[in-house]
Amino acid sequence: MKVPQQHYRCPLGRLQPQVTDLEAIKQSGWREQHILVVSADDDRLDWMERELLKRIGERLYGEKGAHHG
Known part of the structure; x- marks a missing residue:
């Protein structure tokens, strides 16, 4: 009788980051909440x-992120 060998699964394997599709996140953000990234x-472009x-970014956030309100 042959017994299949158990493969060792490293417990750290589940901590590896998942690959994220950033374009899909941007697309759903625009479609669902009208947020453009x-x-x-x-x-x-x-x-x-x-x-x-660039002009919109400067107007909204200014130089070095300073907020102009």
Whole structure:
């Protein structure tokens, strides 16, 4: 009679991080809550869109994250 060998499962294996699909999270954030997360350096944007994002970021958050209200 052959007995299958038990494979040792390291208890640390469950602590390894799960790979997260960031684009899917951004997409659902926009669709569900209208929160937009985009880099001003995103290659999918043209020059005018990048400039618009930079200006909006500056207006809302200012230089070095200072809030302008």
